[in-house]
Each structure stands twice: as structure tokens, then as C-alpha cells.
Amino acid sequence: MSRKPMVRPGGRSARVQASVHAAVHELEAEVGREALTVPLVATRAGVTPSTIYRRWGDLQELLSDVAVERLRPETAPEDKGSLRSDLEAWAEQFLEEMAAPTGRAYIRDALLGDPDGSNAGQCSAYAAEQIAVILDRAVGREETTPDAETVLDRVVAPMMYRILFRPDGLDTAYARQLVAGLVGSTDH
Amino acid sequence: MSRKPMVRPGGRSARVQASVHAAVHELEAEVGREALTVPLVATRAGVTPSTIYRRWGDLQELLSDVAVERLRPETAPEDKGSLRSDLEAWAEQFLEEMAAPTGRAYIRDALLGDPDGSNAGQCSAYAAEQIAVILDRAVGREETTPDAETVLDRVVAPMMYRILFRPDGLDTAYARQLVAGLVGSTDH
DNA sequence: ACCTTAAAGCAAATACGTTGCTTCAAGTGC
DNA sequence: GCACTTGAAGCAACGTATTTGCTTTAAGGT
Structure with missing residues (x-):
């Protein structure tokens, strides 16, 4: 902090x-x-x-603390039965929450009042935790799974990039598309 | 603005x-x-x-304007002879510039004093322009090319995500790895 | 050359941010 | 349980930043 x-x-x-x-x-x-x-x-x-x-x-650091607190996920990601659907559900919810004006404001606050980067790192860690839960579950089902870094690169990063830099025209289909590109769009 | x-x-x-x-x-x-x-x-x-x-x-909006001005690329991306090497060279340079303390400060400033997102959008547009140049060149060589959106998702977004949220341990190898994941790592 | 009108200058009033010092109370040792 | 230590909160005065109404300047149009 x-x-x-x-x-x-x-x-x-x-x-x-x-x-x-x-x-x-x-x-x-x-x-x-x-x-x-x-x-x-x-x-x-x-x-x-x-x-x-x-x-x-100052005010920014206070808002940054408050924002991180609010960005902490409250529940474990829902179990939808397969890696693909777990990731889709999680990514859709993530995008919906974060792309909303209030979510974007929190992300910005978390990033900005944060000279040493620790609050921003915390945000990323929250996402990584959620993803780890999903991947563990998939491993338990003996599905083949990408590693967590890859999910961050291929799913979380593109969503965040668009939320921050190109906030127009974002919808949940984009989240599904990213997941499909990662796990393969053959089955469903 | x-x-x-x-x-x-x-x-x-x-x-x-x-x-x-x-x-x-x-x-x-x-x-x-x-x-x-x-x-x-x-x-x-x-x-x-x-x-x-x-x-x-206020000061933040002024700094945001100045930052965007400084983030504008000054030269067209270098022609290295192939899509793969053009993208690698561009991504490496981008990462080096943006991950440096001064580059991160500009990105943060650009995001910070930017209530409506237009300055941030400009940053993304700069990257998109550079990528378009590289892809056009590749099309001219009759290479098969991904579209610009895909390059943003697969190369630019992951770099930005790490710069903003996980600034440790970034190096140019990461940029190359992202490009390799996109265009295939068979040839060089 | 003369209008019109954004935009800049000026100055007073307000609000914010900083700091030294004082007071309070949580945790510690007796 | 009592008093001691100490980090944190309160208070108040100061310096600086921000806001605002009004005046003046000069760019662009006729």
C-alpha cells in the first residue's frame, strides 16, 4: 500500500x-x-x-486504496463444467464489470494513485488467482489447459487494453472470442 | 482532446x-x-x-496532452524484409520505450488526465498506424498476414498490460515471444 | 480599416495542502 | 490494574494553488 x-x-x-x-x-x-x-x-x-x-x-492514493478494495473479487469463479465455459463465464463477467464506467474509474484510480505499482500489481494478482482456480479445476477434469500466463496474455490483457485505451464498442462477445481463440473454437 | x-x-x-x-x-x-x-x-x-x-x-490534463504528443511515433517502422522481423523489431522498440520509467510515466499521464478517453485512444491509434504500415508492406510481399486487430490483441495489449500492471522482469525477449506466438515460430 | 469574439491578462477571494506542536489512546511492562 | 511509550489524531496557522468576474488584447471575417 x-x-x-x-x-x-x-x-x-x-x-x-x-x-x-x-x-x-x-x-x-x-x-x-x-x-x-x-x-x-x-x-x-x-x-x-x-x-x-x-x-x-493525497486524494489519488486514497482513491487508489479504495479502488483496489473494490476490485477484489468476492466469490470464486462459477463452475460451468468445462474449461472453455468457465473461462467464458469469468471473462464475460470481468469485462462487464470492468468496462462499465464505474469499473473503468476504479481501474484508473488503482493505476494512477500508485507510485510504486503495488496496487496495480494487486489487481493483476486478483485476476491471476481467479484464473488459477479455473485452471486447477480443468486439470482435475483432465482437460488440457494453457498456463496462467498465457491466459493473462491472451484474454485478460486484451480486455484491459481495450477498456483503458479503446473503450468504445466493447461487449461480451469480445470476451468469448478471446477465449475461443485460446482454447480452440471447435467444441462448445 | x-x-x-x-x-x-x-x-x-x-x-x-x-x-x-x-x-x-x-x-x-x-x-x-x-x-x-x-x-x-x-x-x-x-x-x-x-x-x-x-x-x-488542471495540471493532469495538461500533462496528458503533452504526454500524447511525446508518444507519437516519429518515424515509420523499419523495413527488415519480412513480416516477422518487422513486427519483432517494432515490438522490441515499443516495449523498450514504453517500459522505461520515462515511457511509463507518459503512459500514465496520458491515461490520467483524460476523463473521456480520447487521449488514450490516440495512443492506441498511433500503435495501430505503425502496425498498418508493417502489415501493408507484408501484403505487398505476398506474405499471409493477420489483421491489425489481432496484432493489437496478441502483441500490443499483452505488452501494455505488463507495463501497467506487472512492470517487473520485462525484456525484449517477451516482445519476440509474443510475435512468435502470432506469426508462428517456424522460420526466422 | 473596422467589427466580433475567442482567448489572455489581472486581481481578489476561496480552497487546498503542509507543518509544528499538542493531545489522545492502544499496546506494553511492571 | 496502573503508568509508560509511542504512533496516530487533532488543531491551527501558514503558504500555495485554484477559481472567478471583469477588462484588455488580437485573430479572423466583412
Whole structure:
């Protein structure tokens, strides 16, 4: 983490962190991401601005932390019975979530307020974990599977590239097409 | 463009734009990107801060414009005699430039101050142009060629993904490997 | 040469970000 | 359980950045 929420695990610091994160969520919904400022968040959270500046450095790093928290997947990928359909389902859901305006905003925030790259690395790690689960499952079924790096290169990277650099005309068919290109489009 | 340098093409506005961009370049070199502020740039450029705020909105959007300008390729990709070697040479150079700290900073700036995605889209368009040149040349040689979209998905996107999300351990071998995966690694 | 009108300059008011110092309370040793 | 240590939060004052209304300049059109 940028300026380490390695807070004392329980107690006042934890309460401050929680209320600041909650304030960011509330205010994003109420006034929009553009209108967020540190003093505004601080007031809502019931802390002084200097507390936020000292713990997070600036608004971008705070938003980056919040974004990573929100990008963490909540559930294991669904088991659809085959590698191909597992990957398709996961990729479609990933693309839907990430390509939505709110998802793109989180990705950008995670990337941008992140001088050392650790938050961005965390995002990639989340995707890699999900993929590893899918691949393990496929190995258990004795399917032939690509390795995780290949899935990142062939499925995740193209989706991310388009989300960030060419946000127009993205739909779930694109996700399926990428998966098909990787596992072969013969069966279904 | 974020706040449109669709300036009156010649005259004072153009001079202001040029001197502001020049000031950014000079000051990046002199004091470093972190220390840039709007008033500092304005003073160096010989304009008032409010001029910059009104034209660009904020420092991030200004830096985003400057970054895109710098990411524009200056020369057509070199002709190495075959599709494979043209792509390899281009991808290696692209990766070297973009993965370097200064290149990553430009990419981040281009993405950052870019609410509507048009600057990011421009970056992708630059890459697409270069690739189109390479593919046209290959067609002229009567080689079989993938289409440009496929090259973006299979070569550009994975490089960008790693640059942004997993910046460690990138080297030109990775670029070659991606090209090999696309055009087949049989000949050379 | 004279209009029209974006865009730049100026200056005042506001808001943001930084910092030294003080106060609070979580975790530690007695 | 009590007091000690220490990291973190509060407070307040300062410097800088940002916003804004109004004025002035000069580019492009007639």
C-alpha cells in the first residue's frame, strides 16, 4: 500500500480508516467522483484533513486504496463444467464489470494513485488467482489447459487494453472470442 | 482532446500553447515531474496561471496532452524484409520505450488526465498506424498476414498490460515471444 | 480599416495542502 | 490494574494553488 494502512489492527486507527473509506463510498454516490476533495471526505468521515494527508498522502492514493478494495473479487469463479465455459463465464463477467464506467474509474484510480505499482500489481494478482482456480479445476477434469500466463496474455490483457485505451464498442462477445481463440473454437 | 487545443491555428493562442508545452518539457528536465505545478509552468511560459486553468482545466490534463504528443511515433517502422522481423523489431522498440520509467510515466499521464478517453485512444491509434504500415508492406510481399486487430490483441495489449500492471522482469525477449506466438515460430 | 469574439491578462477571494506542536489512546511492562 | 511509550489524531496557522468576474488584447471575417 502506498502509505501503509498497516494500522494498529483494532481501535481508533481502524475506526478512522473505516470511516474514511465509508465516506469515500458515500460521497462518490452523492456528489460524484469528480467533486471529491480531501477536506470533503474528511468532514464526512469526522476526521481532520491532516489525518488523511498524513496517512494517504493525497486524494489519488486514497482513491487508489479504495479502488483496489473494490476490485477484489468476492466469490470464486462459477463452475460451468468445462474449461472453455468457465473461462467464458469469468471473462464475460470481468469485462462487464470492468468496462462499465464505474469499473473503468476504479481501474484508473488503482493505476494512477500508485507510485510504486503495488496496487496495480494487486489487481493483476486478483485476476491471476481467479484464473488459477479455473485452471486447477480443468486439470482435475483432465482437460488440457494453457498456463496462467498465457491466459493473462491472451484474454485478460486484451480486455484491459481495450477498456483503458479503446473503450468504445466493447461487449461480451469480445470476451468469448478471446477465449475461443485460446482454447480452440471447435467444441462448445 | 480534453479541453481542445482546437485553437485558432496561428497567432497568439498557438504561441501560448507552444510556450506552455515547451515550459513543461524544460521543467520536467530541470525540476522533475513531481515538482511541476501550474503556476510554475505558467511563469516559465510567460503566461498567467488562469490561462492554463482555463485552457486545460488542471495540471493532469495538461500533462496528458503533452504526454500524447511525446508518444507519437516519429518515424515509420523499419523495413527488415519480412513480416516477422518487422513486427519483432517494432515490438522490441515499443516495449523498450514504453517500459522505461520515462515511457511509463507518459503512459500514465496520458491515461490520467483524460476523463473521456480520447487521449488514450490516440495512443492506441498511433500503435495501430505503425502496425498498418508493417502489415501493408507484408501484403505487398505476398506474405499471409493477420489483421491489425489481432496484432493489437496478441502483441500490443499483452505488452501494455505488463507495463501497467506487472512492470517487473520485462525484456525484449517477451516482445519476440509474443510475435512468435502470432506469426508462428517456424522460420526466422 | 473596422467589427466580433475567442482567448489572455489581472486581481481578489476561496480552497487546498503542509507543518509544528499538542493531545489522545492502544499496546506494553511492571 | 496502573503508568509508560509511542504512533496516530487533532488543531491551527501558514503558504500555495485554484477559481472567478471583469477588462484588455488580437485573430479572423466583412
